[in-house]
Amino acid sequence: MEFCFVLHCRSCYPGSLDPEKVKGKIIVCFDGFPVVSRTIKKLVAEDAKAKGLILINENDESAPFDSGPFPFTEVGTTIGYKILKYINSNKNPSAIILPTVEIPRIKPAPVVAYFSSRGPSVLTENILKPDIMAPGVAILGAVTPKDEEESASDGEKPGGYAIESGTSMACPHVTGASALVKSVHPKWTSSMIRSALMTTATVYDNMRKPMTNSSASFATPHEMGVGEISPVKALNPGLVFETTTEDYLRFLCYNGSPEKTIRSMSKTKFKCPTKSSDDLISNINYPSISISKLEKSKGFLTIKRSVTNVGHPNVTYTSTVQAPMGMKVKVLPKKITFLENVKRVSFKVLFDGSEASSGYNFGSITWSAAQYSVRTVFAVNVE
Structure with a gap:
């Protein structure tokens, strides 16, 4: 806990701060100067020996900022003007820097971040991208000692941890989940592990509602892929799509x-x-299906897939289809059976978009048996 005086410094662009006035104080800045990023404003405040920075963001849509050990907070315009009113009404306005605390059970969560990669794939729209979601916003993680030493305030010991956001945070989560699956199934290939993670992912948030994006609209597979990883479920997926x-x-x-x-x-x-x-x-035997062009006038298009049984032997799976309005989707055969000497079975999925809406249509195919539920997401562009 640290008690500091507060100073309003407007835009905090380079050269705008007087170190003698700023040193040891928490400063308040606007994010209304578009050519000066939050990173620059933070560096300007640090160079002037400020104790912390409150940034008023007029858009109020930004992701948590990776400020390292430097005390930083971002507020919207409504709260920001209340802070400015307080500063202007007091001779010695002050604030207290408190230790970071976790705020549990934020709802809804997860939500697709505004900066997250979106599909369809640039290389080919016939492979669904992104594959899967993982936590990547405001992640508390270890940082290299050198970086911490450079950003730590004078006389302060580097903390060793910082809050980061981005793909660089989501990827380690998926890597860790993959390692967990590999530790239980050491003979599984990378494609089997990927399939296990993808077919067991969740598409619901902690309010038991379909996952949303940063605009509060329902997220599509071009935003969230097959959903968010569920590492424990991936340990026992039942079936896997092996990409050879x-x-x-x-x-x-x-x-x-x-x-x-x-x-x-x-x-x-x-x-x-x-x-x-x-x-x-x-x-290609991928855990999801994407079709870049399905012509309305050409009837059914057939897609082939094969699944390998990694669960109980002597089991029969039944398929169910969740298709968008107007699109006809058939799975042949509707049931697949695995015996002790049958480990791999092929099936076909037929798509007809003659009565479907033009543009991308999304849905899923789920193979179910006992405790297993193997979900394959599809994205079909109807023309």
Whole structure:
């Protein structure tokens, strides 16, 4: 806990602060100067030896700022003007810097962050991207000692931790979840682990409602992928979609890579299929389905998939389809059975968009058996 006087310094752009007036004080700045980022404002405040920074953000939409050990808070215009009114009405306005505390059970959560990557994929729309969601906003994590020493205030010992946001925080969560699955299933390949994480992900928030984005609209698979990781569920997925080396090589063929280049890279005598086109990428054995172009006039389009049983033997799975209005989706066969000597089974999914809305349509196919629920998300662009 630290008691400090408060000083209003307007925009906090470089050269605007007098170190003699700012030193040891908490300063209040506006975020209304578009060419000066929050990072710059924070550095300006630090260089002037301020004790902390309150930033009034007129948009009130920003993600938590990665300020390191420097005390920083961001408020909206309504609260900001109340602070300014307090400063202007007191000869010696003051504030107290309190230790950071966790605020549990924020609702709704999770929510797709405004800065999170969105699909469809730039490389090919026939692979659904993003794959999956993981926590990536305001994550408290360890930082390198060197960075902490450089950003710590004079006379203060580096804390060793900081709040960070972004893909660099979400990826470690997925990596940790993958390591957890690998520790339980050491013989599983990376594609099996990816499949386990994707087919067991959740699409509901902590209010038991469909997940939303930063605009409070329902999130689509082009925003959240298959949903948010559920590491414990991924330990026992029931079925997995194994993406083989041949799948990846075929992907390169379909995407236009020369056969000679693929052979050289893979050090094999692999031959591309006689017919290769971007549309065939949808048949790569991936845990999700994406179709970049489904023409209304051409009837059903068939997509193929194979699943491997990693759960109980002698089990039968039944498929259920959640399809958008107007789109016809058929799964053949509707039931698949695994015996002790049958580990891998193929099935087909047929899509007809003749009565569907133009543009991307989203839905899912779920294979269910006993305690297992294996969900495959699809994204189909109807033209």
